[in-house]
Amino acid sequence: MELDAGHGAALGGALPAELPLTRRLRSLLSWPLTDDDPVSLLVRTHRAIHPGTDPNLLRRAYTIADNMHRGQFRKSGDPYITHPLAVAQICAELGMDHTTLVAALLHDTVEDTCYTLQALDDDFGPEVAHLVDGVTKFDKAFYGKSAEAETIRKMIVAAGKDVRVLIIKLADRLHNMRTLDARSASSRARIAKATHDVLVPLCDRLGIQVLKRELDDVVLMHLEPEEHARIDRHISHGRPHWAPYLDRVVNEARVALRRDKVDAKVDPRPRHYYSIWKDTIAGDHVVPFDLPRIAVVVDGTDTDCYAALGSIHGLWRPVPGRFKDFIASPKNNLYRSLHTTVTGPEDRTVEVLIRTRGMHQVAEYGVVADYRFPKAAGATGPSGERLDWLRRVLDWEQETSDPAQFLDSLRCDLAEAQIQVFTEGRQVVLPAGSTPVDLAYELGNARGDHCLAAKINGRLVPLSSALEEGDVVEIISETESHTDYDANAAPPGPRKEWLGFVKSPHAQLQINRFFADHQEPGISIADKVRLGRAAIGLTLRKHNRGLASDLPLRRLSEEQGYPDLETMLVAVFDRKVSPDTVVEQLIAMVDHPQ
Numbered sequence: 001m002e003l004d005a006g007h008g009a010a011l012g013g014a015l016p017a018e019l020p021l022t023r024r025l026r027s028l029l030s031w032p033l034t035d036d037d038p039v040s041l042l043v044r045t046h047r048a049i050h051p052g053t054d055p056n057l058l059r060r061a062y063t064i065a066d067n068m069h070r071g072q073f074r075k076s077g078d079p080y081i082t083h084p085l086a087v088a089q090i091c092a093e094l095g096m097d098h099t100t101l102v103a104a105l106l107h108d109t110v111e112d113t114c115y116t117l118q119a120l121d122d123d124f125g126p127e128v129a130h131l132v133d134g135v136t137k138f139d140k141a142f143y144g145k146s147a148e149a150e151t152i153r154k155m156i157v158a159a160g161k162d163v164r165v166l167i168i169k170l171a172d173r174l175h176n177m178r179t180l181d182a183r184s185a186s187s188r189a190r191i192a193k194a195t196h197d198v199l200v201p202l203c204d205r206l207g208i209q210v211l212k213r214e215l216d217d218v219v220l221m222h223l224e225p226e227e228h229a230r231i232d233r234h235i236s237h238g239r240p241h242w243a244p245y246l247d248r249v250v251n252e253a254r255v256a257l258r259r260d261k262v263d264a265k266v267d268p269r270p271r272h273y274y275s276i277w278k279d280t281i282a283g284d285h286v287v288p289f290d291l292p293r294i295a296v297v298v299d300g301t302d303t304d305c306y307a308a309l310g311s312i313h314g315l316w317r318p319v320p321g322r323f324k325d326f327i328a329s330p331k332n333n334l335y336r337s338l339h340t341t342v343t344g345p346e347d348r349t350v351e352v353l354i355r356t357r358g359m360h361q362v363a364e365y366g367v368v369a370d371y372r373f374p375k376a377a378g379a380t381g382p383s384g385e386r387l388d389w390l391r392r393v394l395d396w397e398q399e400t401s402d403p404a405q406f407l408d409s410l411r412c413d414l415a416e417a418q419i420q421v422f423t424e425g426r427q428v429v430l431p432a433g434s435t436p437v438d439l440a441y442e443l444g445n446a447r448g449d450h451c452l453a454a455k456i457n458g459r460l461v462p463l464s465s466a467l468e469e470g471d472v473v474e475i476i477s478e479t480e481s482h483t484d485y486d487a488n489a490a491p492p493g494p495r496k497e498w499l500g501f502v503k504s505p506h507a508q509l510q511i512n513r514f515f516a517d518h519q520e521p522g523i524s525i526a527d528k529v530r531l532g533r534a535a536i537g538l539t540l541r542k543h544n545r546g547l548a549s550d551l552p553l554r555r556l557s558e559e560q561g562y563p564d565l566e567t568m569l570v571a572v573f574d575r576k577v578s579p580d581t582v583v584e585q586l587i588a589m590v591d592h593p594q
Helices: 021-029 040-049 056-068 082-094 098-105 117-124 126-135 140-161 164-178 185-205 209-223 225-241 243-259 273-282 302-315 357-372 374-380 388-397 403-415 436-443 445-449 496-500 505-518 525-542 551-559 565-573 579-591
Strands: 264-268 293-298 338-343 349-356 418-423 426-431 451-456 459-461 473-477
Touching: 040 056, 040 082, 040 098, 056 082, 056 098, 082 098, 082 164, 082 209, 082 357, 098 126, 098 164, 117 126, 126 140, 126 164, 140 164, 140 388, 140 403, 164 185, 164 209, 185 209, 185 403, 209 225, 209 273, 209 357, 225 243, 225 273, 243 264, 243 293, 243 302, 293 302, 293 357, 302 338, 302 349, 349 357, 357 374, 403 505, 418 436, 418 473, 426 436, 436 445, 436 451, 436 473, 436 505, 445 451, 445 505, 496 505, 525 565, 525 579, 551 565, 551 579, 565 579
Parallel strands: 293 349
Antiparallel strands: 264 293, 338 349, 418 426, 451 459, 451 473
16 A cells, blocks of 8 residues: 655755755856756757746756755666756757746656655645656555556646646656667567557647657667668668759749749658658558658648648649648647648659648647747647547546556557547547447437437448548437437447447446446446445545555455455445445554554
């Protein structure tokens, strides 16, 4: 069971005795901004995007991190302080605010040193403390095998209050991936796989392509080293021959746009390693599939993008079936651009991306654009919409008491491709392969529970039918009357067979919860034991506690006179004893052993 960390010393008591705080701060305030200053690059990078900010807070945070991590080293042999400094530098290059940079510098202190969360709160305030706590891992000694799942769950919940938690975590993982060579082969593969399964998709959902591209490439290097080397050879030897051709493409496009009075910037847009590898594998190509590509960034409105498209299509013949309009129908991470493929000079295929400057900012930086381009916040798009997926995850997170089940559901949700369908005048994003039942639960738990039938594009279909991109769906509920629906086909309410085809974690959890709440006849003892255990786990988390094993529960069941642990868990499920009472007794037993 996790024990309280305690409050510990505040800043003055946390620093080593040989370096009093007042003297250290005085030296900090007099630091010149030179190359000898360890935070000089960080300060310069931050001020280049946010001029006029005071660097003293960054220096103070660095000093505390340096002192706390003194004597600690990374696997590479480098002093540990090089890691939080690098994480803060990545955040600065993204354009994050100074609060994020302070938290990045201190993000490992609570986890790896004697510096407590209370001391951090006292010294830098609750905002920084929340960010650091959000990325602090749970101790495996207390949480056992559930430590990883509980840590990710905690991070997602913390990000629901402040998305900067995820930005720091992504920067942290990016630097760890950059320095992964110092680890063993098995560790490299494990960390790269975890990055691919959770953090890369999270980065994509946040729309931060400048981070995702590098994470993608370094994951490929460690999981598919031979493929990475093959693509590296292609880029090193093949792309130099492209240069004259791409220059010609760019110049011809600029002339055509200028002739049509479209103000735009045209540049080559080379693809990164993972993108090439993915298309090479998907198309079963013998050599790396790497088409020349250019980006047209329009200085104007959405309408000017379509004018630019007309200029490009007037210049070169478009390839049929290769046009996508992500302006009218943005991707689920709010990415907006026009994509087209044309037959360019010398009859060679060229990909073209067309977007406004605001779209380009969002395409590159996603949710970070609001921090990097604060004056253009209105042009970058509402970050609240970008985080709709996070709110959905938090909704079903509250219904999942088992951390391992939550992590599995999260991985599935992130791994799934997504589709957009239309219902009741709005657009809804769902996992690919979702059914009308998934959509009904997305509209509301009551709508899901009382879903009777559905129409896809005007036709009545089975509830197990897979939805496709762009489908218009009508959900027929129990309270609605439709003459073309056979009311005798099935009784109203959720049915267990739905669990065989629903795709979204939210729908799965709600259906399971319905049957647990209604205690349908014939529920097994094993199910009651499982659900009783889940209720205790959920209540423990309200007290910031967790279980590494069943041993404390077994001791408690003996003390309370139950013949075995399973009997106590069944009693919790049957409401003969409340989970709150069990948890209170459990905490008292662990914290105050007799």
